[in-house]
Amino acid sequence: MYPATKFRAPTVSPRSITRDGLVADADDLPAIVLVRAPAGYGKTTAVSQWLQELELAADPPRRAWVSLDEDDDDQTGFWDAVAAALTGAELEGAATSATTDLGTVRSKTVIPLIDALAASERRWVIVLDDLHRIHHDDTLASLDWFVARMPENVTIVLITRTPPALPSLDGLRARAALRELSGERLRLDDRETAAVLRDSYGLELGPDDVDRVIETTSGWPAAVALVGSAVERGIAPSQAMAVRVDSTGIGALVRQGLAGSAPDDYSLLLCLSVFERFTADIVSEVVQDERAWPAAMDVAARSGLVATLDDDEHWWRMHHLVREHLHAELGRTDPMVRRELHERAAVAFERENDIAATMHHLLGAADYDAIADILSNVRANSMVPRQALGLSWLERIPESALDHDPRLAFWEAWASATGGDPTRRDRALARGRLAAAARKVEAFDSWDDVEDFVHASACYSDVGDARRAAERFLTRYGPEAPLTPLVENRLGTMLYLEGRCDEALAVFDRLDAGGPVARPLRLLIPAYRALCLLERGDVDAASREVDRGAEARVAFRLGLDHVYLPAEQALARLQTETGGPALGRATAANALERAREHGDTVLVVPHLLLELARADHALARPGDAAVALNQAEELCRDAPDPGALPARIATLRHRFAFDDPSGDARERLSRRELDVLTLLPGPMSATAIASELFISVNTARTHIKSIYRKLGVTTRADAIAAARRAALIS
Template sequence: MAHRHRHRDRSAPEPRVDPRGEPFLGTRFAAPARPLTFLRRARLADRLDQGLGTPLTLVDGPAGAGKTLLVADWAARLDRPVAWLTADPADRAPGLFWAYLLQALRVAGLRPAPGIGSPAHPSSVDRALLARLAADLSGRPEPAIVVVDEFERVPTADIAEQLEFVLHHASAGLRLILVTRSEPLLPLHRHRAAGSITEIRGAELAFTPEEAAALLAAHGLRLSADAAHTLVRRTRGWAAGLRLCALAARQSADPERCLKEFEAGHSVVADYLLAEVLRRQPAGTQDLLLRVSVVERFRPGLADALTGRSDAERILARLRRENAFVEPLGQTWYRLHPLFAEILRAHLRERHPGLETELHRRAARWLSRSGSLTETLAHGCAAGDWEFAARALVDDLAIGRLFTGQGPDDLGTPFARMTAGTDSPARQLVLAARELAGRDLGHGLPRLRHAEELLADDTADHVPDRLGCALLEALAARLTGSPGRAERAAGRARDLSRSVPAERLDRHPELLALLLAHVGSARLWAGHVAEARAALAEAVTRPGGAATALPRQDALGHLALIDWLAGRTAGAERKALAALREADRYGLPAPARSAVAGLVLAAVAVERDELDAAQALLDRVTADGHGTADPVAAAARALAGAHLLLARGDPGAAVAAVEDRGTAVVASPWAADHAALVASAARLAGGDPEAAAKALEPVARRLPACAVAAARARLAAGDTGTALGLLDTLPTPGPGGPALTVRAALVRAEAADRTGDIAAARRLVARALCDARRERLRRPFREAGPWLRPLLATAPAHDWLVAGGGTRDATGLRPAPVVEELSPRERDVLCRLAQLMSTEEIAADLYVSVNTVKTHLKGLYRKLSVGRRADAVRRARELRLL
């Protein structure tokens, strides 16, 4: 009986007017129609479905984020009635708000009982009415779903408190969905603590690149993955921005280019944001937004400095609550939506011509006091205040970052437009650093000398300026091959650093690391190998992460060169690969990478008779834009190229490659010695052993490699005694690494073969094979000549002498093929094995577990018929799998 009574009551006539006596506006109870190009996003619809399990769902995002269409589409697809109410500014009056909410329930067929009543006055609502409504809702068999769209239009504490009262007492009988641009005044913290709220915020509402591509496809636009990522990055996935861009692109002859290059300040997107966001704000807020658009991020204090007022903290807090495209970054920092910032900057230039420069100047000075050097320099340079920016850089001891900074920390980019201007030491130092960073000695050295002259005339103690001069002088000395100047510069730098507070030096670890790398390179050029190794090894161990990545990889490349020169090919390869990994880890661009590391790898490939690989490495060094103004790199390039030409049978070109071109002020002993080695090898290859020996006479006793080469030349000339005498002068236990000991053993073996001591020759060849196998050294055996073939025919296990792309070895043997194909992941693991990475490093690099890597290793070993890592790499190289 009670049930029938309730049903009869719910069929009573609906009220036709609101408390003011005006008709209810039917459009406020209708969800908006979805456009034909609407994209349904399942992940967000699922979140709304989940929201049916909580009393309150909050869909909170900026204007144009797609909130309303999302909820409207979801509601239309439910098999249950949904009461829809679009809020209006008039709803600030509680009586009107509740009258419209009750009418929304009736329109949706969710009629409240007649006894609940309706507000009698626009400005108030009876508490008893709300209690009756909550009780009515709580008694329903299934909850009533109510959507209030544009809830930010009724931001009153009274209505929020009343909604919370009904929501709480309706219990499970109400599912309230608030669609809003700003956070409502409801006690959200309580709902979050109780788990009674589902929230969909701006970050979730943003389109992904895949969703953006699908949306544009619905507009008839096909976009590449790259273009979709670019557009989403620029719009930050903002729904209205994507739709407006799509509409504009449809009118263009080249839609993809239009989407990539559209001018934000003069577009339908600008019109939308200016109308929907900027012009809705009070005049003071509009002024603040225009002014902060010149900075990437801002705090209230910075915003006050830009506006000349003191109300930024309050305004920014409100804008954040209202989702007015002001995004919090934490620790009181904010940023504007990037597209909104672009539009505001364009609007600023039109409304206040010339003000942008002054704002950059104000920002630079405020940021300099906050300790943000990168941003200080960016704004100082943007203002054209070069003297301020240069002085800030030098005083911070950050001049080394003009060489090491990459990506967002690249301090060289802001100074790209700086000209000579006034004569100040700081400005001249920055100009000199900019030129020397590009290896332009012709312009860099005069700038450096001018800075030194200005400092000499100044009685003030400019320690940062003098320290900057010492760093640049060390680099200039390295580039000109002047080790004495480099040492003096480093000494001055050490003396000056004692008067600098330790915490300031600690902020710039790149300063000492760069000095060590420059001095180490200069020492190597001078032939002071032990001293060079000490400085370079110290540079490698310097802390600092990305700040010292460039000098660390530079030093590793030079240490690799030292190992190669000493015949330690495996050590050279490890250090060169470590240098390249360091560059990859920190994203150093090609021109900043150590050219020497790539050249050493090419030279190692020649020693292994992998000539195509060596040529590819040399070509890559050239293609990557590695300069050869550095004399060590130039000499390494010449030597690696010459050895490859010798291996390819072009001795004339090899000699030409190492001819002195006078690129350095001081000649390098080691470069001269190795050029003599190339010349000797070329003469020997041409059948003139006397000329080969003569080429080495001045240097034969300076380097073990020269002594070995001279012994080979003398033996070829028939002078066995002199040849063995030269070898007897070599230090014990050996003259250097395997590349030298193997060649020395083969010269002795050939001498024994000539004297008829076949047993000794076989023993020496076996020793050479054993030493060479560990590092896959094939070139010494290729160079040895036909006498070796009979001895190799009886030597055990030397099929590894066949290079990946080479010819058959002396016995005509080739390695057996792989029986089973390697999987793509096994190939990934194999490549990292070749880089001498540990199991843990491979797992981290491939984003898999250590156990997964071990499983792949077992598969590798089985398919390659080996039992160890080194054998797997060797076998893979023989089979051209690497």
């Protein structure tokens, strides 16, 4: 899944600039170390050297390193990588989940990691390198949640070029639990500059020349290294320091420092810039010049700006700053060569089933046809990405390319639909229809079929529309079609949601009789069969289906993906109806926690709220049961077609004798205001109440103000007291 080098601190080169005492001693580790500076300031090297220093302590901390990249920029990918790093560092209880599993991140990955770290008797240092590559709000929010709750035996090191959007750092800074290492501290002073030029490049420069180097480079470590390398190669010091160097004017120094006056060497380094990491064999295959590898090793020996990533010196990388500059220059001077190199590199990495590197090179080659082939044509299970990752690749493709390939539009629409984003789904479908005249999508006869398949995959708030889409698709595709079982399962799902349980069971019978189905259906079919049987009152048969689903989950290693929440819904109802309402409530509540992290494509959230209400009523908690029903009703209030959900809510209201609200105050408050009121006695803030009720923070605050006004109070405490007098809350 991951290259081993992702979880290793880069090996410190003998030419690396030594930075002693910059971070912290082993006996004085802060909660957070923030290392923030532009590229070329030696951030990663400084932290790597510091970790080596910690190893010399009497009781060195355990360490886990994660080199982040763009493919980690979603919650699942990010925390899978962190969990994998901690597992590799032998943290007990740090289990990784499959990258194709879009299960709840917080409850099934982040919280177990926190618990495992807290239970460890060792001190831990977790390094997140290149954090600036993480941009998505939900990913950063999950990291911020972790930082705010991490155990005292953990230090997190954040290496980044830009300030991280982590509000919890402000509190840590105020408590002096945050140590910051900025670009100013990483700049080399005159003593350090002289030492680097002497010890790494054998240059004995006088004070005036050292001052000139500092004036030229501003103490920028990468620039000092390039000056030293250039002078060592025979470039006159006056020439090497002729132009003041900054992040935009480093080109001449890169040429002088790395390749000197040898144009062929420089051309080879331009070719090597296509790689984020490389080996001798890959360089030989892709660059196809026997001089390329020696050129890379020459730079490694002279400057340290090509460095090994492992102890075996198998994998190597070029310094980010240098690589980015050379890659951009290659694109300006010879874009066709750059594209050809990326194409050959994609072939090499795909052969190794390294999908991240493959996609990096396909994007670099602008080979969007190959990307469409991988995404839309499931030709190798190892090349099927998690949805968020695939969507992030699409975000890096120009709109002009997206507009001309209906296969990309199909994959984006399907992934967006099942991932909970109907707006992006509809935008992708509209784009695909315009492109469909020029090319078909494999497995579909027409774009109409694509749209029906996508609409059948997720109903959101219109059950009838999804059912009709599934029925249209199935009239055109027979049982032998590869997508038929998926659509038939969705048809059965919609029939259940419409309350047509006998018809739904007939569909699921047909699927069961048709032979082996895709792994997800091995769990979903018994889950929906159980729900239908429970609606009919056949608890024994439903129990057998729940057991069957549990066996499928274990046999096929199906994780706690939000797609499988109907199985949790069935289990919760069965537990309540067989005398275990406390278990049923816990199952429903845990499932709701997971559901909050994803879009609800099959109205599972309001149905889980119904199971919460059933359990609360069985536990003699009628107030909580009423709130759960109110929440469920609110979620389907504006739905074009919520199926049988309103009738199921009404049935429970009647069964629980909730038909007639009592009391003048209760009549004056809306159902949503009653929901908010019920949560006011607890410790929840407006933000937490909003999360609990699936509303925005502004809406929660508006409801709270309205409650105060209607109850004639001005404070939370007075509102709680007035509500208790009116028997609105217990």
